Amino acid sequence: MLSKNKIKFIKSLDNKKTRDESGQFIIEGDKIVREFLKAGQIITMLVAQNKWTESLPRHVFQNIREIINVEYPELKKISSLRTPHNVLAVVEKTEFRIRWNEILNNLTLVLETIQDPGNLGTIIRTAGWFGVRNIICSPDSVDVFNQKVIQSSMGAILQVKVHYPDLHAFMDRVSESDLPVYGTYLDGKPVYESTLGPKGIILFGNESTGISSSLEKYITKKIKIPCFSDAAEGIDSLNVSMATAIICSEFRGRTRGYSK
DSSP states (O other), X not given: OOOHHHHHHHHHTTSHHHHHHHTXXXXXXXXXXXXXXXXXXXXXXEEEXXXXXXXXXXXXXXXXXOEEEOOHHHHHHHOSSSSOOSEEEEEEOOOOXXXXXXXXXXXXXXXXXXOOHHHHHHHHHHHHHTTOOEEEEOTTSOOTTXXXXXXXXXXXXXXXXXXXXXXXXXXHHHHTTTXXXXXXXXXXXXXXXXXXXXXXXXXXXXXXXXXXXXXXXXXXXEEEOXXXXXXXXXXXXXXXXXXXXXXXXXXXXXXXXXXX
């Protein structure tokens, strides 16, 4: 049975400050919890229905510090979902260091002031699908450990490292190299007509305001997804997560084969 203190702690992890101080965050759902266990992630607290816990392979229990078996009504008290799954887990955060050898030799996404958690989660999932291993976020972007981000990423957070450095300092370091920096602009060159390589930076701006003028100086190639609609009103841009998927697909389709 869940104590009042544990319920209070779990709910407090909705707050970024508590996540930062405790070094923990929440994941929910049968599939994502199994994936975290399979990946050997440390689960500090597993709250689940008994039948779900019993279905786990024995070897994963070594990575679970505490198991609390509950009935469904108790899960509803702590879940952020309208219809909770069979399990919720508190997980230790993993902190990543930027490895410049990876950045300079691969494709990296840079996100400026992305505020919607669903957008960031979907971008992480997209990055995982297209083999992009690093995402650089400005510090004022939504927290990667926000529950809505985790849910939208569908487990891709296990494959993609998300960093929050000072964005101008990061881009200063990039500008010292010969790495191309692609920026998404409405007046850019259509991505289908652009020269694309297997490595580089792709910069996406805020959902409403786009790329800020202070970052424009770093752009070496402006690209866009052209509109094929004749509609005069109602369609003036794409959602940033949709745009990320299209552009990543175009980059990968040009520069490498696919696995399945």
